[in-house]
Amino acid sequence: MSAGPSEELDSLYGDYPLDQAFDEMRTADGEVRPHYRALAETLARLPENELQRRKQSADLSFLTQGITFTVYGRDEGTERIFPYDLIPRLITAQEWDRIERGLTQRITALNLFLRDVYSDAKILNDRVVPRELVYSCKHYRRQMRGLQVPRNVYIAVMGSDLLRLNTGEFVVLEDNLRVPSGVSYMLTNRRVMKRTFPQLFHSYGVQPIEHYPQMLLTTLRSLAPEGRPEPNIVLLTPGVFNSAYFEHTYLARQMGIDLVEGRDLVTHDNVVYMRTTGGLKRVDVIYRRVDDDFSDPLVFRADSALGCTGLFNAYRAGNVTVTNAFGTGLADDKAVYAYVPDMIRYYLNEDAILPNVKTYLLGEEMERRHVLANLDKLVVKAVGESGGYGMLIGPHSTARQREEFARQIEANPRNYIAQPTLDFSRAPCLIGDRLEPRHVDLRPYILFGDKVNIVPGGLTRVALEKGSLVVNSSQGGGSKDTWVLEQ
Amino acid sequence: MLSRVADSLYWMSRYLERAENTARQLDVTMSLMLDPGGASAEIRWQRLAAALGKPAGMEWNGDLDAMARTLVFDHLNHAAVTFCLNGARENARQVREEISSEQWQRLNRLYHQIHSPHTQAQFRSSINDVLASLLDGIHLFKGVSDTTMIHGQGWQFIRLGRYMERAYASATLLEVYQPDLFHPQEREHSGYHYLEMVGLLRCCTSFEAYCQVYTADLSSDRILEFLLLNRDFPHAIRYCVDCIRDAIDNIQRTGGRRLPEELTAVIGRLHAMLGYTTIGEILAGDPAVFLHTIREHCMRVHDLVYRYYVHYSIQSALAV
Numbered sequence: 001m002s003a004g005p006s007e008e009l010d011s012l013y014g015d016y017p018l019d020q021a022f023d024e025m026r027t028a029d030g031e032v033r034p035h036y037r038a039l040a041e042t043l044a045r046l047p048e049n050e051l052q053r054r055k056q057s058a059d060l061s062f063l064t065q066g067i068t069f070t071v072y073g074r075d076e077g078t079e080r081i082f083p084y085d086l087i088p089r090l091i092t093a094q095e096w097d098r099i100e101r102g103l104t105q106r107i108t109a110l111n112l113f114l115r116d117v118y119s120d121a122k123i124l125n126d127r128v129v130p131r132e133l134v135y136s137c138k139h140y141r142r143q144m145r146g147l148q149v150p151r152n153v154y155i156a157v158m159g160s161d162l163l164r165l166n167t168g169e170f171v172v173l174e175d176n177l178r179v180p181s182g183v184s185y186m187l188t189n190r191r192v193m194k195r196t197f198p199q200l201f202h203s204y205g206v207q208p209i210e211h212y213p214q215m216l217l218t219t220l221r222s223l224a225p226e227g228r229p230e231p232n233i234v235l236l237t238p239g240v241f242n243s244a245y246f247e248h249t250y251l252a253r254q255m256g257i258d259l260v261e262g263r264d265l266v267t268h269d270n271v272v273y274m275r276t277t278g279g280l281k282r283v284d285v286i287y288r289r290v291d292d293d294f295s296d297p298l299v300f301r302a303d304s305a306l307g308c309t310g311l312f313n314a315y316r317a318g319n320v321t322v323t324n325a326f327g328t329g330l331a332d333d334k335a336v337y338a339y340v341p342d343m344i345r346y347y348l349n350e351d352a353i354l355p356n357v358k359t360y361l362l363g364e365e366m367e368r369r370h371v372l373a374n375l376d377k378l379v380v381k382a383v384g385e386s387g388g389y390g391m392l393i394g395p396h397s398t399a400r401q402r403e404e405f406a407r408q409i410e411a412n413p414r415n416y417i418a419q420p421t422l423d424f425s426r427a428p429c430l431i432g433d434r435l436e437p438r439h440v441d442l443r444p445y446i447l448f449g450d451k452v453n454i455v456p457g458g459l460t461r462v463a464l465e466k467g468s469l470v471v472n473s474s475q476g477g478g479s480k481d482t483w484v485l486e487q
Numbered sequence: 488m489l490s491r492v493a494d495s496l497y498w499m500s501r502y503l504e505r506a507e508n509t510a511r512q513l514d515v516t517m518s519l520m521l522d523p524g525g526a527s528a529e530i531r532w533q534r535l536a537a538a539l540g541k542p543a544g545m546e547w548n549g550d551l552d553a554m555a556r557t558l559v560f561d562h563l564n565h566a567a568v569t570f571c572l573n574g575a576r577e578n579a580r581q582v583r584e585e586i587s588s589e590q591w592q593r594l595n596r597l598y599h600q601i602h603s604p605h606t607q608a609q610f611r612s613s614i615n616d617v618l619a620s621l622l623d624g625i626h627l628f629k630g631v632s633d634t635t636m637i638h639g640q641g642w643q644f645i646r647l648g649r650y651m652e653r654a655y656a657s658a659t660l661l662e663v664y665q666p667d668l669f670h671p672q673e674r675e676h677s678g679y680h681y682l683e684m685v686g687l688l689r690c691c692t693s694f695e696a697y698c699q700v701y702t703a704d705l706s707s708d709r710i711l712e713f714l715l716l717n718r719d720f721p722h723a724i725r726y727c728v729d730c731i732r733d734a735i736d737n738i739q740r741t742g743g744r745r746l747p748e749e750l751t752a753v754i755g756r757l758h759a760m761l762g763y764t765t766i767g768e769i770l771a772g773d774p775a776v777f778l779h780t781i782r783e784h785c786m787r788v789h790d791l792v793y794r795y796y797v798h799y800s801i802q803s804a805l806a807v
């Protein structure tokens with residue numbers, strides 16, 4: 001690169017350390033990676049304060065669109081916009097190709113696994129996955145045993161969290177098979193970015209993602225019960241107090257389907273209806289954004305009023321499709337996760353294209369002893385939790401916290417796993433008026449109806465706190481747009 | 488359309504109409520108070536409270552600025568502009584997918600506007616500017632609703648809410664003003680009586696419209712005739728009732744359940760009262776009773792719509 005722009009570039013950087021972690025934008029010796037060059041130069045050429053101005057205009061756009069989450073505690077909730085970062089994260093077509101193949105393979109295997117476990121349980125009989133691991137999982141639903149699921153699709157929507165290690169390789173940290181959220185942020189980030197950096201976006205040749213809602217609708221329609229050629233598809237939300245409510249309304253509107261709450265639904269003779277101004281109307285497909293536990297008080301938690309009484313019986317009778325199916329949480333249990341590469345080999349006779357992160361199962365005597373001795377270096381997670389809860393990050397923990405976790409592990413080893421503390425990749429983010437690197441992950445959204453569909457990219461989540469490794473929005477994380485390039 | 492959604496759209500619309508009504512009546516009352524010769528500030532304030540349905544927290548306490556502030560910014564007082572806007576937005580938020588993005592953004596701006604410290608500061612220096620800009624915001628929302636939303640069942644519920652609220656509020660207002668209109672205080676100078684009549688018309692944004700129909704020659708009979716029986720002016724009660732009837736017909740036409748006879752009957756009676764009665768007949772009887780009957784019928788329509796479209800029993804729906 002010539003001297004000119006790089007000097008300008010330097011003035012844009014704040015504290016920008018390059019160490020062993022992979023930097024999405026720069027190589028270890030400080031060179032800007034080829035596919036980031038146009039972005040870096042554009043940023044360097046912007047007049048002073050221009051970046052701030054665009055940031056403010058994007059902020060305002062989020063606020064007036066009501067893309068906010070509510071901080072409770074006072075009489076009236078205070079609303080904040082969902083934190084996001086203006087600098088896009090770039091992924092080359094070649095990198096994406098590998099991710100896409102890896103995820104397709106993964107959802108196929110996980111789906112076969114669920115079908116197998118809930119029917120013949122061959123993989124357990126062949127001792128590839130330990131039987132007690134499956135049957136002790138709190139998301140295993142014995143009600144699903146022997147139940148025929150439309151098209152044998154258990155997981156219609158999956159969101160997998162990928163990290164890039166310092167070798168530059170993407171690995172899967174976890175799969176979300178219950179009600180993965182965040183896709184609305186992916187879509188709105190893109191819309192705002194197109195308005196904020198129109199020329200840059202155009203010159204980069206970014207693969208589109210805007211057709212996600214349509215693909216989701218097609219996926220849902222393909223899963224309708226037999227004999228319902230014009231299915232009535234609805235999205236079931238827990239309601240306005242759910243933190244993902246914005247997303248539910250957004251998706252329903254983009255798909256042109258009704259957004260229903262449990263109180264809108266009634267069952268009669270094993271058929272689900274919704275209350276409309278024209279009387280009761282039959283429901284054929286439910287895209288469920290309510291957890292298993294809260295879906296039907298007759299079968300799951302009796303004290304929940306969020307779902308619909310009798311829903312499971314209607315589902316079992318084949319009169320309504322509910323997706324994702326009940327009991328899919330079994331396969332995103334963090335201990336079962338450790339066996340996904342084995343499942344891929346068992347069902348597909350292939351090697352996993354996207355590797356797993358090394359995972360210690362604390363139910364195993366040897367591994368537990370190793371983990372307990374090295375708690376300060378490892379990350380410990382509760383197997384059934386998500387959203388960054390129930391987690392110990394060894395290097396950032398206090399001795400008290402470690403003791404507490406050690407005690408809990410001894411008491412219930414099956415409930416925990418441990419993984420090495422990963423130094424995953426960082427990408428440049430706008431912090432104040434300077435660029436600084438922050439840790440990022442990537443959550444692509446995978447759809448599975450009559451075939452697997454993945455929109456290129458996904459939600460890049462950012463740990464906006466300096467040095468932080470936690471990207472969950474509930475814990476101070478933000479997001480940024482992800483550009484998968486045509487070339 | 489989902490019953491819950493219809494309910495939310497209806498209430499979103501009613502709350503907005505209520506916010507508009509409060510803001511406008513407060514504005515008019517404050518400006519009437521500038522002419523000290525007429526009724527005292529206390530009497531005017533109490534009349535305002537009565538016209539807004541006597542909500543708790545509007546008792547006269549002598550501090551006009553504080554009371555006006557409460558009526559705009561309080562989020563617990565049921566007539567306050569902030570309370571109504573919060574209610575409208577909360578309802579809109581629950582049916583975010585049913586309204587257009589433009590509507591939602593408009594409503595959101597209004598919400599952020601009334602909650603901003605800037606507005607509160609501005610209120611100190613100029614109440615009128617704040618109220619005018621809030622009214623503008625509400626008008627914009629209505630305009631955007633009419634131009635960006637499909638005029639299907641959801642829109643008809645919005646329309647139903649707007650005109651139900653307006654008909655009811657106008658009937659209340661006329662009922663409260665009616666004694667002053669026909670029995671002005673003896674000592675009252677005719678100039679002040681004129682101001683009072685203009686005030687009433689302005690409470691319904693109808694001064695200019697009135698002048699176009701009757702010239703600026705104000706008389707109590709004509710004002711009552713205009714606000715009750717005019718079929719072309721959107722704030723006249725007859726116009727509101729025609730719209731209510733039309734909205735309900737359209738709800739049925741676009742897939743709503745068939746109307747029960749009870750509902751048809753009440754609406755028909757309302758329509759006949761306003762469409763086939765002359766002002767002379769009304770004045771020959773007791774106008775207060777007439778207005779009260781209109782209010783009762785409106786409440787009945789509301790109850791029946793709710794019972795029939797929103798909160799019906801499953802047995803009744805399965806039997807069909």
